[in-house]
Amino acid sequence: MGKLLIVGSLAFDAIETPFGKTGKILGGAATFIGLAATQFRVKSAIVSVVGDDFPQSYLDLLENRDIDISGVEVVKGGKTFYWEGKYHNDLNSRDTLVTELNTLADFNPIVPDDFKNAEVVMLGNLHPNIQMSVIEQMETRPKLVILDTMNFWMNNTWDELMAVIKKIDVITINDEEARQMTEEYSLVKAAAKIQEMGPKFVVIKKGEHGALLFHDGHIFFAPALPLEEVFDPTGAGDTFAGGFSGYLAEAGNITFESMKNAIIQGSNLASFCVEKFGTERMVELQKHEVDARLVQFKELTQFNIELT
Amino acid sequence: MGKLLIVGSLAFDAIETPFGKTGKILGGAATFIGLAATQFRVKSAIVSVVGDDFPQSYLDLLENRDIDISGVEVVKGGKTFYWEGKYHNDLNSRDTLVTELNTLADFNPIVPDDFKNAEVVMLGNLHPNIQMSVIEQMETRPKLVILDTMNFWMNNTWDELMAVIKKIDVITINDEEARQMTEEYSLVKAAAKIQEMGPKFVVIKKGEHGALLFHDGHIFFAPALPLEEVFDPTGAGDTFAGGFSGYLAEAGNITFESMKNAIIQGSNLASFCVEKFGTERMVELQKHEVDARLVQFKELTQFNIELT
Numbered sequence: 001m002g003k004l005l006i007v008g009s010l011a012f013d014a015i016e017t018p019f020g021k022t023g024k025i026l027g028g029a030a031t032f033i034g035l036a037a038t039q040f041r042v043k044s045a046i047v048s049v050v051g052d053d054f055p056q057s058y059l060d061l062l063e064n065r066d067i068d069i070s071g072v073e074v075v076k077g078g079k080t081f082y083w084e085g086k087y088h089n090d091l092n093s094r095d096t097l098v099t100e101l102n103t104l105a106d107f108n109p110i111v112p113d114d115f116k117n118a119e120v121v122m123l124g125n126l127h128p129n130i131q132m133s134v135i136e137q138m139e140t141r142p143k144l145v146i147l148d149t150m151n152f153w154m155n156n157t158w159d160e161l162m163a164v165i166k167k168i169d170v171i172t173i174n175d176e177e178a179r180q181m182t183e184e185y186s187l188v189k190a191a192a193k194i195q196e197m198g199p200k201f202v203v204i205k206k207g208e209h210g211a212l213l214f215h216d217g218h219i220f221f222a223p224a225l226p227l228e229e230v231f232d233p234t235g236a237g238d239t240f241a242g243g244f245s246g247y248l249a250e251a252g253n254i255t256f257e258s259m260k261n262a263i264i265q266g267s268n269l270a271s272f273c274v275e276k277f278g279t280e281r282m283v284e285l286q287k288h289e290v291d292a293r294l295v296q297f298k299e300l301t302q303f304n305i306e307l308t
Numbered sequence: 309m310g311k312l313l314i315v316g317s318l319a320f321d322a323i324e325t326p327f328g329k330t331g332k333i334l335g336g337a338a339t340f341i342g343l344a345a346t347q348f349r350v351k352s353a354i355v356s357v358v359g360d361d362f363p364q365s366y367l368d369l370l371e372n373r374d375i376d377i378s379g380v381e382v383v384k385g386g387k388t389f390y391w392e393g394k395y396h397n398d399l400n401s402r403d404t405l406v407t408e409l410n411t412l413a414d415f416n417p418i419v420p421d422d423f424k425n426a427e428v429v430m431l432g433n434l435h436p437n438i439q440m441s442v443i444e445q446m447e448t449r450p451k452l453v454i455l456d457t458m459n460f461w462m463n464n465t466w467d468e469l470m471a472v473i474k475k476i477d478v479i480t481i482n483d484e485e486a487r488q489m490t491e492e493y494s495l496v497k498a499a500a501k502i503q504e505m506g507p508k509f510v511v512i513k514k515g516e517h518g519a520l521l522f523h524d525g526h527i528f529f530a531p532a533l534p535l536e537e538v539f540d541p542t543g544a545g546d547t548f549a550g551g552f553s554g555y556l557a558e559a560g561n562i563t564f565e566s567m568k569n570a571i572i573q574g575s576n577l578a579s580f581c582v583e584k585f586g587t588e589r590m591v592e593l594q595k596h597e598v599d600a601r602l603v604q605f606k607e608l609t610q611f612n613i614e615l616t
Binding site: 089090185186187188189206209210212218219220221223226227228229230257260261264265291294295298299300301302303304305307 | 397398493494495496497514517518520526527528529531534535536537538565568569572573599602603606607608609610611612613615
């Protein structure tokens with residue numbers, strides 16, 4: 001069974017969408033990545049930090065799903081990372097109302113010994129120095145290091161980001177960020193420039209418009225499944241990353257073909273995430289539901305034109 | 309060989325993009341539809357109207373490609389429909405600077421006798437009464453009537469649009485227009501509502517984000533081919549419609565499966581259209597280029613996940 005090391009935030013989220021408003025609920029990149037990865041036969045661990053305000057029940061929820069949380073530091077007297085956001089009516093954009101880094105501000109990640117030989121490392125959206133520290137703690141070079149980032153790090157820690165990007169295999173990034181990073185409007189050109197910065201594989205996430213995989217002149221595309229209703233997009237990108245990395249950790253072989261499947265698996269799981277608030281849909285998700293929706297993905301995209 | 313009847317504008321376009329500016333060049337929905345359809349084994353005819361300012365060379369260009377233009381009325385002393393537009397830097401939106409309907413304002417379409425039994429009718433974006441007049445002139449019920457429309461007709465001729473929509477099989481419409489037409493943000497819900505208005509098949513065009521086909525609870529999606537550079541989007545939607553209708557006129561059988569292929573063929577041809585100004589790319593397009601790009605479309609979208 002492949003090992004997947006996940007580094008990212010565990011958080012409180014408070015979310016408002018046109019459909020309603022939550023209090024402080026479980027959130028964070030590592031949470032969504034970890035929950036998505038439980039859909040695959042992998043041994044996964046989360047490296048993160050929380051305050052002692054983080055409920056034991058949230059940690060239990062992860063541990064009960066066989067996610068190793070020995071790398072989650074609980075800071076006595078500390079407060080957990082908190083994010084509050086409000087989505088616009090079209091759910092395509094949102095305003096961040098509150099970001100309190102709290103314990104995440106001084107996060108010093110410690111990789112558990114048992115995961116220093118993980119085959120796949122998923123570096124969630126964090127300060128690039130934290131991402132780098134995790135890479136440096138690995139005892140064997142992972143088969144695959146995947147990094148997620150965002151415009152905040154481009155604006156504030158460009159050099160550090162460039163340093164860590166040189167050491168990874170796959171970057172996941174959204175379309176606007178890819179454009180900002182390269183000053184290219186065309187995503188084809190942007191992806192080519194990013195590949196020159198280090199990662200051999202570039203995944204560009206376009207939200208409701210799907211995701212693109214670029215590698216060595218090849219392109220693969222997966223749509224987002226068209227849904228009757230998107231209820232709450234929070235965590236969809238991280239769920240995508242969790243499905244992507246979880247599938248590859250299970251598959252073991254890293255080829256363009258297996259990575260195509262990983263993109264589909266990630267898109268498939270993300271389509272569930274958005275159906276309810278926060279992690280609600282992901283914690284109840286059953287394998288037969290995942291499989292049924294994969295059939296829908298095939299119907300949505302597969303065709304048979306005979307080429308003459 | 310199937311017959312395809314095309315109704316739509318022949319026009320002068322003047323286009324400005326970030327890459328340059330044209331004088332008055334050949335444009336119009338019927339032009340793009342007709343040129344795209346020449347990639348298939350079909351007998352096609354254009355019903356349209358122009359002024360006598362429309363160059364004979366433009367008519368020759370169509371006729372030399374075996375498009376029947378006996379249904380193109382040339383109004384003595386009349387002026388041809390003229391459109392002038394300027395694209396924004398991202399090429400995703402544009403401002404219409406000039407629209408002169410000219411001879412199109414009093415267009416009374418006359419279907420040539422030889423095409424009153426056409427298997428496929430492609431009604432380009434025009435006043436719904438003109439579209440209705442064409443349907444009424446058909447001597448046999450076509451296998452497939454496809455209608456394109458836009459927000460202008462929704463705003464100004466809603467009742468007439470609803471009347472013609474009841475009589476057609478397929479509507480092609482863009483995402484914003486589908487939302488406006490139904491007051492539903494979700495495209496899944498919007499497509500369901502539009503199907504209740506008449507057309508059994510709904511094609512929602514999302515520009516650079518691809519196209520969706522809805523029918524009876526089934527959904528198919530085709531991405532736009534990611535390009536290094538989009539040069540001029542003018543005519544891409546009509547080229548899509550020409551590929552879609554041309555393929556179905558050649559195929560003859562109207563099933564969800566054949567319509568999936570039609571969506572791919574339309575998307576494929578549209579990817580060429582945007583590579584140069586106006587019709588420039590479409591008039592030089594070779595079959596081997598079309599076939600090669602269909603292979604790219606397969607690589608872009610086809611995957612092989614074994615479902616357990």
